[in-house]
Each structure stands twice: as C-alpha cells, then as structure tokens.
Amino acid sequence: MYEQGNSPAGRGTDTDTPAPRRRRGARGVCGLGVLVAAMLLGTSLPGNAAAAPGQPGTAARATVALEPECIQPGNARLNPRFYWRNVFGARLGEGVIHESSTPNPFGGRIAPGSTFTFRWRPETTRNPLGAQYHVHRVNLASIMAVANVESVTGPGSLSGTTLSAQETPPAKLGETQVRFRIRPGTEGRTATLSSADHSLTTRWLFTNINNIWENTGSISFTVASRASLGCDSSSVLG
Incomplete structure (x- = not known):
C-alpha cells in the first residue's frame, strides 16, 4: 500500500492547490486596478465639469465673435473720368472708373x-x-487703415494698399470686388477715397502717354460705435 504523502491522490491534491490561489491573486490585482481607476476618474470629473461651461466650442465662439451688421448707409459716389488729348487740345480717348459699395458706407457711418x-x-x-x-x-x-481685407475677387490684384488691373484693348475689364471688415478699436476714425488716389499708365506704341483726370472730389465714411448707431445684438441698420 502507499504511504501518506506518496499516494497518487495526495500528489493530485498538491499540484491542484496553488491554481485557486493564483486566480484569487489575479482577481485581487484586477479589483485594485478598478478601484484606483475609479478614484482617479472621480477626482478628475469635477474639474472638467467646472471648466466646460467656460469653454464653448468653436461654433459657439464664432457666433459670439461675429456681431450683426451695423451700418448707417450713405449715398456718396465717386466715379473719376479721364481722357487723353493732343497738343491741339483734341481728345484722343476717354474713360471712367466705375466704383460702388454694397452696402455703401460712404457718406454714412459703420460700426x-x-x-x-x-x-x-x-x-x-x-x-x-x-x-x-x-x-x-x-x-x-x-x-485699410480702419478695415481688414477679407477677400479680393475679379481681375484686379491687391499689392500692399494698391488695387490694380491691366486693361488691354479691345478687351474690357470685369468688376473687381474687395470685401472689407471694420476693425475693432477704430471708432471715431474716418476713411476717405479721393480722385487723387487713382492713377493710370497708358502704353502707347513704345512709350507711355499721360492722361488727364476730368473730375475731382472725395468721399468718406466714419467708424462709429454700435451704441451711437442704435445697434444691439438683434438690430441692423441699413
């Protein structure tokens, strides 16, 4: 017969006993990890929850940043005319600069x-x-001293503060559009556009010829506060 401790049943008991202990040890480690994670999550949630209301999303920030349009439009226009003439005073050619604004702040005020x-x-x-x-x-x-350029479309190009375009006869130039947005902090300032701000260079054969501006004048607008224009978050003038 077998002695105690050397029996097959005894050997089976010795080899099977450690396995439950290892499983209990793994469950203990896993439980400890869950407890630590829960503690870390619990400490981080209040801070994030408190910060969330003060940090709106990108769309919300954009909505707050863009105020409704606030313009008191004017009706001032400036369309300089030009011509060329020979030594006898006869006109050799002529033209006009078509200018307008939509909406038109010239002669009015804009916030x-x-x-x-x-x-x-x-x-x-x-x-x-x-x-x-x-x-x-x-x-x-x-x-541009009071406004930022948001876009330029059409045949003209903007270099520094000068908008220019080349007209090659007999082709005609299309319309160039420059979109401006008035900058904050410019209240009380005036922007002016005059005939003197326009220039023309004509290439004739192998030289340049001078032109004459037929009419002179200027138009302007003033940057005003929203309050002075009677604008609030839900009102638009113009």
Whole structure:
C-alpha cells in the first residue's frame, strides 16, 4: 500500500492547490486596478465639469465673435473720368472708373465688425489710336487703415494698399470686388477715397502717354460705435 504523502491522490491534491490561489491573486490585482481607476476618474470629473461651461466650442465662439451688421448707409459716389488729348487740345480717348459699395458706407457711418464690398471697374470708352494697354490703380490705404481685407475677387490684384488691373484693348475689364471688415478699436476714425488716389499708365506704341483726370472730389465714411448707431445684438441698420 502507499504511504501518506506518496499516494497518487495526495500528489493530485498538491499540484491542484496553488491554481485557486493564483486566480484569487489575479482577481485581487484586477479589483485594485478598478478601484484606483475609479478614484482617479472621480477626482478628475469635477474639474472638467467646472471648466466646460467656460469653454464653448468653436461654433459657439464664432457666433459670439461675429456681431450683426451695423451700418448707417450713405449715398456718396465717386466715379473719376479721364481722357487723353493732343497738343491741339483734341481728345484722343476717354474713360471712367466705375466704383460702388454694397452696402455703401460712404457718406454714412459703420460700426466695427461690420462688412461692406467695394466694387471697382475701370473702363476705357474710347481708346487712343495705337494704345497697347492701360494699367489702372487705386490706393485703398485710408480704408485699410480702419478695415481688414477679407477677400479680393475679379481681375484686379491687391499689392500692399494698391488695387490694380491691366486693361488691354479691345478687351474690357470685369468688376473687381474687395470685401472689407471694420476693425475693432477704430471708432471715431474716418476713411476717405479721393480722385487723387487713382492713377493710370497708358502704353502707347513704345512709350507711355499721360492722361488727364476730368473730375475731382472725395468721399468718406466714419467708424462709429454700435451704441451711437442704435445697434444691439438683434438690430441692423441699413
């Protein structure tokens, strides 16, 4: 017969006994990990919950940042005319700069955050014989001192504060549109656009010829506070 401790049953008992202990040890470690994770989660939730109301999403921030348009439109217009003439005073050609704004702040007032679109189209209605091309320019420095340029579309290009386009006869130029947004902190300032801000270079054969501006003048608008214009979060002028 077998002695105690050397029996097959005894060996089976010795080898099976450690397994339940290992399982109990694994469950203990797992339980401890869950407890620690729960404690860490519990301590982090209040801080995040408190911070959430003070940190709106991107869409909410954009909605708050963009105020409704606040413009008291004017009706001032400036469409400089130009012509060329020979030594005898006869006109060799002529044209006009078509300019407008939508909505039109010139002659009126506009609040910071509001936008308007400046529309510009030079047109030579009669070209001097032999003219190869015309380069039209307008200096927008005064407007850009109070407003940011958001976009430029059309044949014209903006370099620094100068908007320019080349007109090559007989082709006609399309309209260039410049969208402006009035900058904060510019209340009380005035932006002016005058005939003196326009210039024209005409290439004739192998030289440049000078033009003459037929009419002179200027138009302007003032940047005003929303309060002075009677605007609030739900009102729009113009």
